[in-house]
Amino acid sequence: MxxxxxxxxxxxxxxxxxxxxxxxxxxxxxxxxxxxxxxxxxxxxxxxxxxxxxxxxxxxxxxxxxxxxxxxxxxxxxxxxxxxxxxxxxxxxxxxxxxxxxxxxxxxxxxxxxxxxxxxxxxxxxxxxxxxxxxxxxxxxxxxxxxxxxxxxxxxxxxxxxxxxxxxxxxxxxxxxxxxxxxxxxxxxxxxxxxxxxxxxxxxxxxxxxxxxxxxxxxxxxxxxxxxxxxxxxxxxxxxxxxxxxxxxxxxxxLGATLGRHREIARRYRQALASVPGITLLDSKDDRESACWLFTMLAERRVDLLRMLHAKGIAGSVVHMRIDTNDVYGGRRDDLPNLDRFTELHVSLPIHTGLSDDDVDYVIAAIKGGW
Ligand SMILES: Cc1ncc(COP(=O)(O)O)c(C=O)c1O
Structure with missing residues (x-):
């Protein structure tokens, strides 16, 4: 097996x-x-x-x-x-x-x-x-x-x-x-x-x-x-x-090799997921180079997406949720509309030096298969 x-x-x-x-x-x-x-x-x-x-x-x-x-x-x-x-x-x-x-x-x-x-x-x-x-x-x-x-x-x-x-x-x-x-x-x-x-x-x-x-x-x-x-x-x-x-x-x-691998994985995700319905990629402007520590994107029905990924052994995560909700800072703010939307949609995919190209293809195929 x-x-x-x-x-x-x-x-x-x-x-x-x-x-x-x-x-x-x-x-x-x-x-x-x-x-x-x-x-x-x-x-x-x-x-x-x-x-x-x-x-x-x-x-x-x-x-x-x-x-x-x-x-x-x-x-x-x-x-x-x-x-x-x-x-x-x-x-x-x-x-x-x-x-x-x-x-x-x-x-x-x-x-x-x-x-x-x-x-x-x-x-x-x-x-x-x-x-x-x-x-x-x-x-x-x-x-x-x-x-x-x-x-x-x-x-x-x-x-x-x-x-x-x-x-x-x-x-x-x-x-x-x-x-x-x-x-x-x-x-x-x-x-x-x-x-x-x-x-x-x-x-x-x-x-x-x-x-x-x-x-x-x-x-x-x-x-x-x-x-x-x-x-x-x-x-x-x-x-x-x-x-x-x-x-x-x-x-x-x-560091150079680590950055290179993260950027390569991010490039593959971007290319493959750009036109998947329900996924919106984040900006990637020519005037800056990301360290690609995370691969964050926006996804409709994020919980369903995460359930599907987890069922296939893929660990998607929001990594960090907005912090203003914590009482130590006085509690959630209601004047941050983009953050409200980002909070509903953002999710990050696996990205690290231990991922093979085949792993990346597996994640891409899972997402392209729908959720
Ligand atoms: C955005 C951000 N700032 C600061 C820190 C704190 O760094 P450290 O864990 O090295 O104290 C982290 C840790 O993950 C972080 O994600």
Whole structure:
């Protein structure tokens, strides 16, 4: 009997080199924040085209440090999107600030730049945008609003490592960009994140704040055993350790191949599903290159589609539902019509480096067979 096929929506992309490099750290006698973290930061700068980088223990920590660097404080407002994972708005709450949700574009799931300006008040400090599925937001329009109202732009690029917008790498566009190296992301550290910035001072401050506020680089050694320092600002325990960094360094070397495979799978899905009744593909403009971390589309009768896929061993999912519905942010907003529609329709198909062409054809055939 042929075993039923099982196609996961995600799979961890872990290289053999990651096993070897992490093992060398485990055997080295030093596993804290050290030379491997520095190596990851400089390798990431080279591979991603970002400028100043501070590695941290999660994308969420990077977002919190970005809020601090962006000057977001108690009572401030940050205009953001609800089509994301809760980490995005949690970072705003961590600063005792208030997330203000703008609508999304129905055909990208990204924040709609046209819906930002009327939500700006004298308390607005920053715009925190998310590149849903790895497809870059309309950054030029977002920057234009930010310039006009003197707001800081922070990008949540948890899905978008390797994405490009109008020739420039995501991470080189705005003052502060946050990446996630969590288990199922393109670059896996187990858990980890990166704060990328265009400003050396932001980088220096982030390096302090990721370790209780202590400036590790300028500590003065003391015969007493503990180095001398003066902490001037509240910091956190957000540093990355060398075990996670080693996994990241090795997996980062495969980023090009990982992106290439995700993009190829996305291209196959787009070609095959463009004319399937009941499916609407999301936008794919020529001026930007998605990281294709997810393959999200809009589907009529989504629950029926998911039932059909699951019956065939294919794991479709919404991945993340709108977050404004949570009481921690004050409950569901009723002024986000595109998000309402997106919420009814969006669904993501399997996309990962473990999928063969035959698996992709199997998913396509299942959908073309109807639901
Ligand atoms: C859009 C978005 N932002 C932030 C995060 C948080 O990243 P991390 O899990 O590395 O803290 C995630 C995690 O999946 C995410 O999807």
């Amino acid at each position: 042929v075993a039923p096929r099982r196609i996961d929506i995600f799979r961890v992309t872990m290289s053999e080199e990651a096993v070897a490099l992490a093992s060398s750290v485990l055997r080295s006698g030093y596993v804290g924040e050290g030379p491997m973290v520095a190596r990851l930061e400089s390798a990431f700068a080279q591979v991603s085209g970002t400028q100043w980088n501070a590695a941290v223990n999660s994308g969420t920590s990077a977002l919190h440090l970005a809020m601090i660097a962006g000057g977001v404080g108690s009572g401030d407002e940050v205009i953001t999107t609800a089509q994301t994972m809760m980490a995005t708005s949690h970072a705003i709450l961590m600063q005792r600030a208030v997330p203000v949700f703008a609508d999304v574009q129905l055909h990208t799931g990204n924040i709609d730049p046209q819906d930002i300006e009327h939500r700006i008040t004298e308390r607005t400090r920053a715009l925190l945008v998310v590149h849903w599925a790895g497809y870059p937001c309309d950054m030029e329009e977002i920057h234009a609003v930010a310039r006009k109202h003197k707001l800081v732009v922070v990008e949540d690029a948890a899905h978008a490592v390797g994405a490009r917008y109008r020739g420039a790498a995501v991470g080189s566009l705005s003052p502060l960009t946050c990446f996630s190296f969590q288990a199922i992301k393109h670059v896996c550290c187990g858990d980890g994140g990166m704060l990328s910035t265009l400003n050396a001072e932001h980088r220096e401050r982030a390096a302090r704040l990721r370790w209780f506020g202590i400036d590790r680089a300028r500590r003065v050694p003391s015969i007493l055993g503990e180095a001398e320092w003066n902490v001037t600002e509240l910091g956190y325990k957000y540093q990355m350790n060398d075990i996670a960094a080693a996994i990241g360094v090795a997996n980062l070397a495969h």
